Amino acid sequence: MKYITTLLLTLTLALTACAQVDYTNDSLRIVNAEWSTDTLDGFTLKRYHFGTGELFCSAQHLFVIEIPADSPRRLAFVCDTVRTEVSTLAQRSNALAAVNGSFFDMDMGNPICFLRIDGVTMGQNTPGKEDSVNRKYYQYATLALADGRPRFVCPDSNRLWENNMTDSNIMTAGPMLIREGKALPQRDDRTFVTHRHNRTALGCKADGSVLLLVADGRFKNQAEGLSLPELERIMLWMGCTDAINLDGGGSSTMYVQGRPNDGIVNYPSDNRRHDHEGQRPVSNAIVIY
Numbered sequence: 465m466k467y468i469t470t471l472l473l474t475l476t477l478a479l480t481a482c483a484q485v486d487y488t489n490d491s492l493r494i495v496n497a498e499w500s501t502d503t504l505d506g507f508t509l510k511r512y513h514f515g516t517g518e519l520f521c522s523a524q525h526l527f528v529i530e531i532p533a534d535s536p537r538r539l540a541f542v543c544d545t546v547r548t549e550v551s552t553l554a555q556r557s558n559a560l561a562a563v564n565g566s567f568f569d570m571d572m573g574n575p576i577c578f579l580r581i582d583g584v585t586m587g588q589n590t591p592g593k594e595d596s597v598n599r600k601y602y603q604y605a606t607l608a609l610a611d612g613r614p615r616f617v618c619p620d621s622n623r624l625w626e627n628n629m630t631d632s633n634i635m636t637a638g639p640m641l642i643r644e645g646k647a648l649p650q651r652d653d654r655t656f657v658t659h660r661h662n663r664t665a666l667g668c669k670a671d672g673s674v675l676l677l678v679a680d681g682r683f684k685n686q687a688e689g690l691s692l693p694e695l696e697r698i699m700l701w702m703g704c705t706d707a708i709n710l711d712g713g714g715s716s717t718m719y720v721q722g723r724p725n726d727g728i729v730n731y732p733s734d735n736r737r738h739d740h741e742g743q744r745p746v747s748n749a750i751v752i753y
């Protein structure tokens with residue numbers, strides 16, 4: 465009984481300490497981390513594992529692809545009519561790297577956010593159960609590609625707004641995390657926002673560099689995942705002036721051509737094991753070529 469009482473007291477003190485953590489120091493942990501960095505063909509791959517309690521009072525494993533503004537590398541969207549692993553989507557298009565893209569129907573496999581590739585509309589923003597006119601909260605950020613470089617757009621509430629855009633390549637996801645250097649307020653009434661999950665995000669820095677970030681999750685003491693406010697902070701601390709949240713959870717995957725484990729560099733969680741084999745078949749991806 466004494467042992468149980470001591471254990472409960474220890475846990476209570478630990479939780480209290482986490483609740484009182486001053487997160488202003490977390491920015492320094494991001495900036496000063498000794499990232500493992502590989503310089504590849506026109507981009508860099510960086511990774512860092514924050515141990516238990518190191519970042520946001522948690523363990524985190526972050527993977528970042530950075531494409532310099534003067535790089536010849538460009539982005540593209542790819543999609544399939546059936547759910548397909550990110551590595552396969554990337555290899556089919558001979559991509560140098562890739563991350564998972566926007567949201568999709570797990571059963572049907574179709575995009576549930578607007579998606580246009582080379583002028584062909586592949587998906588529309590799906591309506592809500594009680595509101596078929598306005599868009600869902602994860603459809604409030606739009607990414608257009610012009611010559612393979614991203615342009616960020618904040619659409620209005622009209623669910624079909626993107627149909628009037630003239631860009632040939634458009635992907636809607638969300639929410640928007642950072643716009644013109646300012647972190648945007650996030651909802652506090654959705655566990656999708658407030659709870660920690662695996663995350664994938666895309667951002668641009670002031671100098672035009674592009675960042676693709678994957679944060680692993682759902683592995684206690686190894687990688688707990690991020691809430692959206694935490695993801696937002698990290699993208700801001702890494703210098704992004706604009707950033708968009710993409711699909712996450714078991715979909716979060718980063719692929720780099722030629723790497724071991726079929727090119728999968730992070731630890732996708734769909735198989736519930738901390739290895740490189742847990743890719744979730746997805747509807748679409750963002751590739752680097």
